[in-house]
Structures are given as structure tokens and as C-alpha cells.
Amino acid sequence: MKSELFATTLVGRPVCVTGLGVSGPPMARALHGLGAAVTLVDGRDDAAAAAAAEALRAEGIAVELGADAPPAGTDLVVTSPGWRPDSPLLVAAQQAGVEVIGDVELAWRLKPADQVWLAVTGTNGKTTTVRMLEAMLRADGRDALAVGNVGTPAIDAVRPAPGAAAPAVLAVELSSFQLHWSSSLRPHAATVLNVAPDHLDWHGGLDPYAEAKGRVFARGTIRVVNTADEWSRRLADGGDPAAPMVGCTLTAPRPGELGVVEGLLVDRAFVADPANTAEELAALADVRPAAPHNVANALAAAALARSVGVAPEAVRAGLAAFAPEPHRIAHVATVGGVGYVDDSKATNPHAAAASLSAFDSVVWVAGGLLKGADVTDLVRTAAPRLRGAVLLGRDRDQLRAALAEHAPGVPVADIEDTGPDAMAAVVAAAARLAVPGDTVLLAPAAASMDMFTNYNVRGDAFTEAVRWLDR
Template identity: 60%
Template structure:
């Protein structure tokens, strides 16, 4: 079956009933994509190797809607005959046999975000952001700023609802705030948003992308075709280079965010005041006040950077300074992100279990002057030398847990041999209690005991949230002694 000529420029009003589409994956985004395509009248086949309760429940709903669903072993082994388009879930690698078969046959492969872009209301601007760390916090800050200015906001993407669900919402939105992962961006082709930000770039998901260069290139797709503002991190030159490499609409501006005094065309900090020298007419000689560092909760340096990135995106669509400040006031941090659990005998205990890679842990460590660091877990191929070099002057001691603790121990031995290290081998239910007890014994009044593992949690815990909960519970038990 040939590909219809309209598909290259497909939009909401296109004749989708002429199209046979395969949706790869029946997770949250795959289900949303299939649901939208069925609503548009397309002939939809959904395939997934999984055959558990969640998959079957979604399959039942889609079959009621008249989609075809194939689950279980072999369901994705070959491309169904007559396929004209494949819409893939973001986690599917380009090497998956089904996707390779589509590419070899010249059949387009879109991600759910690409489908959403085709189905969007062109009158609704998209503000999109990505980065190795800080995406969700920044998106939630941005959403609060937009709401504080009176806009009807849809928050979607890597967190929240799928983007295709947001664009199919019959009520509609004044603006969409979209968080995108490198996986999602890999499968976009025509995405060209109003303004976009890359918060930071550090090696991650290399097993999926194949190299650090391919990972960064996927992130950089977010800048392609930007109309108004490409927001980049002054402290991370890789993000600025992605802006330089992007093909944008004439008149689009590069807007830096910095924890220092901003140059013209940037947002930054002057005497603990967040200021804008990018979106005001008098930017050559003055700045607009957006709030203060104390308006950011928590006011760790990397979180202030997140706030500035969010502010730049909000200001790019005309959000007034007062709404930036009000949005920061209404923002509530998600759990397990530099959250103070307790202060005991002058020692602060902080849960940053969400710091699941070295880049995130480094940002967390920079927020405190003297730290007893609890770290370890599954390294996922990461190395820790740069992290240790940057943090060693702040380390009172280190408590190591988890399967790959020896990798961090070796980095500490190379670069911080004078820092005391306590290595704990247990992985039972009381392992975190022993870690907290060991950290408490090493800490002095004025120190911070910081859980910033720099590793994934699945060797000991179901997820980073369970790990953070175990830390908080152990701290409270320690406080009760």
C-alpha cells in the first residue's frame, strides 16, 4: 500500500481515514497515540511484546474503539502488511526490528510528540525544554509562571499527560509547556516550537543513543525551527553550541541564563535578585527584577538556574515580571529533590534521591559547604572522577552503599584520598538505617548529611522515591533515639 502524498504535511484536518497506522508500544504514550488516531478515523494496529494486566486493560479499551491490538511474544517481530505510518513509543530503540523494517521499506516513523505536533492547533504556542537534569522542576516552575499571568496552560510530555492528549483536549489551551526527553526528541522531524531551552548536557542514556554526540544531537533537535527564543545555559557551553548549530526562524534570539551578572540578552542574578536583560526594551542600560533568590525553593544554585530558565521561557511569550515571582511563590518542589528531612543536633539531613546520575549529584553537592555524602547504587556505566574532583573540598566524609559503590570508592581514592570513606555492603531493609547512622557519626554541627546517590536505585529499591522514603524514615528513627 503506497504512502499518501498528504502525509508529509499531515495536519489535524488531513484525511486520516485513508491511512493504515501501526503504533509500537501500548504504554501511556502509545495508548494516547492510538486513541487519537482512532478518533481521527485511521486504521490502527497496536503491537507490544508485553502481555500483562496493564497492557490487556489498554488493549480492551482500544479494541472497543475498533483498533487491532497484538500482544505478547512475536507481536512486534514483523511489520503488518499495508502499514503506511509507524508511530513509536519513545523508549523503542531505532534498532528494534519493527522500526528497522519500516525504515527499510521507506515507511515514515514518528514519535508520539511528532504526531502531536501534526495534530496541534497552530494558534497555541509551545514552550519546550529538555536537559539531562532539572527538566521536571523547570517545567513545573514554568507552568506556575504561565498560570500566574492568567494563561490557560497545558503541561505535557515526559511528565504529566502525553503531548498528543494535550493537543486533542477539546477545551484547548493558551499555551503548552512541554518537557521532552532525548528519546522523544530522537523521533521528531518537523517540531518547531515558539521557544525552547536546553538546561544542561551530561552523558546519559549512551546505551540507547550509542554515543555522547548522538545524545547531545537528540537534545539539540529542540532548537530546530524555533521562532522566538533559544534559551541556553551560560555555564554549559555545549548548550550554546547546540543553539549555534540549529536552523531557526530569522529573528529568533539566543537567550542565556546565568547565576552571575547577566550580559545584554541574558537573565541572571545581581545581589541575590533575579533579573532580566533580555526581554525589556531598555536592556542595554537596565534590567527588570523578576524576584529574588529567596523566592526559589529550595534555593540551591542548580534550582536557581532552573528558575531562570523557566523565567526566560515565560518572558519569551510576554509573561510579566510579577507573574514570574508569583509563579515561584506557588511552586512546590516534588519530593526527593534537595528536600530537607530534619535538622538533628545542628546537622541537616537532605534527601536528593532523584540525583540518579553524577551530573545531578554534582549540582546537589555544590549547594552545601560541608557534606557527609551518602552515595551509590547502579552506576549505569557512569564514571565519577569529575564529580569527585568538583566536590572533594566540601566532603567531610562519604558513606557508600549499593552494587556499584566500588566505582565511586575508586574515584575517591584517586582524587580525594584524604576523605574518610565508609563502605556498607548490606542491601537488606535496614541498610539505609546503617548508612544514616554512619553518616550521623561522621557529621559535625553545621554539616549536611546528603543523600545524592549519583546512581540508579533498582539494586536495592523499587525506584528513587522508595530510596528517598527509606532515607527519611531512617533519619526520623535516628532522631528518635
């Protein structure tokens, strides 16, 4: 449905928006501005929720706190990504025949007709890839913006403030939650970087989680595929067979692929004669950090950029301009010949495996909330490169058991402290286990909320402890 037509259907329409988090208020404001009769609903009723509610009410938007059902007469529910499908309000809406869509679906329905969307999803690497893509597009002179799960709500990029123009190209990071509630999304090109067990409690299993990711490969969407990832290949195969498929590989590319040859990122897909020619895009040294999984991210970003005609030199310039997000394989310091690396963002086993594979001899700092994930394969694969391990957090027993079975010769330090000095104890234990040439790697394979507010706070604590060690 064209955005103008959809917008006209919102005038006077009773719409319920769920959630007072990052996505809810911008959606409520956009819908209110289009003339919808908006009620924002949130299950919380604490002081912070009350303050946010008052700010919206001052703008003329109705807010109901502590509610678990849509207001009477609701004709459309627009849900924030964090609300599970089995939330009472969403179940009640669907049982009543009320359409439920997500924040990205709303933005898609309201976007300018000529705005191009390039979409990125996957279990790991989404933010890095989207930021790389944004940098490449801007280096090519495009009016581009990274949006979606990356931080800037997509609705703000399709309905900007009065007097501002909507960006011509969006690099859209999409979570499985957002894709679950998207039905008409049709990006110009998209990629599923990888799929590994995560958020299974939200989706009800790996297959529905992967299926949500696969929605990004819609009718007419150019499919950018990580050839090394089984799920990426499988989901792309389930996309539109009439749409082009472009592979990304860490080896020499075949026609129709981007890959790596003698330290160079090369394109054999978006060239005039893929069978006989290749275009140099960048050097491995332009990718920071040049860990294998990050090179895969760079290739995916390059493929998406090339799908809209970005020049090869802009790919390289974009990578040069790209500044990695904090807590993603960030070198903190070298102390006594030992490197200390913060990858606190490695919050699941798949991410931790990618991080561990980038180093030859590792003292591994791991643990936290495993969210039901199995660490057996992770430990078995990483065992040959482990010098030692330091475990922290609630679910460290599972990691200890896996290490005892699959890496019995690896010394393990178990940190029981969960207080403010716990990370200092972790780093001190890691320093005792490490020898010159080793890397002490914080790649927890687990979420942080048992001990820290989020992975950023965990990474900051690690960094501060290392800096004290270096004094």
C-alpha cells in the same frame, strides 16, 4: 503540515503504535478517534500487558502482544519514547520505508494552529523548569499546562476530551528519546538546560545524545541558552541564526541576558532598552531551593515565560506558587545539628555534582546503577566538601575507587546490605560520620533499580530512615 490536513490523512490509514506504557494507549486512542486503523504492538505478553490490551480492544483498538515487527500494510509507526532505535520493529519499519515518528511529533502535527509551545530539554532540571514555567504562565492569567515527559502526554493536551478546550500555551518537557523521533517540531521558544553523559546506550554515544537535544532549537525558535553549559551554547549556535538568542547566567547579565544582581533575578533581554535598562523579576529567596543549579532553572523558565510577554510580577508570583517535586534537594529533617537532604532524583553524576555544590560540608550517600558513567570528575570536584561517604548499590566499587584516589582522607562506609533494611543501615552510618553543621545528602549519582523500584521509592526509604533516627 496544518493539523487539520494531517488529521484527514489518518482516516483509514494503517498506523502502528508501539508500547503499552504511559504514551502508547493515549496515542492509540487519539489516532483511533481520528479514524486511523490502529494496531498497538508491545513486546511483552504478561498478565499486566494482557489486561491493558483487553481494555484497548474493548474500545475497538487492535493490540498485538509479543510482536517484534509492524503489522503487514503499516503506513506509519508512532513510537513510545522508551523504544530504542535499534528495536527490531522500528528497524523493520525504517527498512521498509515506513515513517517512524514519536509521541511528541504526533502531538505537534495535531495541535491547534494557535497553540503556543515552550519547550524544555536537558540532562537535568527539566521537570523543575517546566513546572516553574507553568506556574509563571498561570500567574499571568494564561491558560497553560505542563505536558510531555513531565507526566501528562502531549497528545492529551492537543486533542482533549470531548467538550474540553485545548490549553492555549503548553510548557513541554522533552526527553532526548522524544526529540530523536521529532522532525517538524517548531516551538515558539526552547532551552537546552545542560548536557552531560546519560542514556548513552540508547543513543550510541554523547554526540548523538546531544544532537537529539539540539533538535529543540528549530527554525524560528527563540533560543534560551545556559551560558555556563558548553553544550547548551554549542547547540544553540547550531540553531536558526535568524532566531533571537537569550542567555541565562548566574552572574550580572549583559544585554540580551537574564541573570543575578545583588540577590535579584533580573531581565536585560525582554525589555525595551536592553543596553541601558533591566527589569527586576524576583529575589533569590523566591527560588526554592536556592541552590545554584535551581536558580539556573528559574532563569530559564523566566526567559521562556518572558518570550510570550509574561509580566515581571507574574514571574515572581509563579516562583512563589511553585512547589518543588519530591526527592529534589528536599530537606527531610535536622537531627542533632545535622541536616538530612533527599535528592534521590540525582540519578547521574552531573545531577549529583550540582547537588553537592549547594552544601559546604557533606556526608554523601551515593551508589546504585551508574549506567556506564564515569564518576572520576565528580569525586575530584566534590572532594574538598566531603566529610564522609556512605556507599550502597551494585556499582559502589567504582565510587569507592574514585574516593580512594581523589579523596583519600575521607572516611567511607560501605553498605553491602541490599535488603529492605539497607537504607536504615545507610542513614545510621551517615549519622555516625556527621557532626553538627554537616549535611547528610542522598545524591546517588546513579539509577536505583538495583535495589529499589525507582528513585521515588529510594527517596522515600531515605526519608523514613531519617524520621526513625529523629524519634
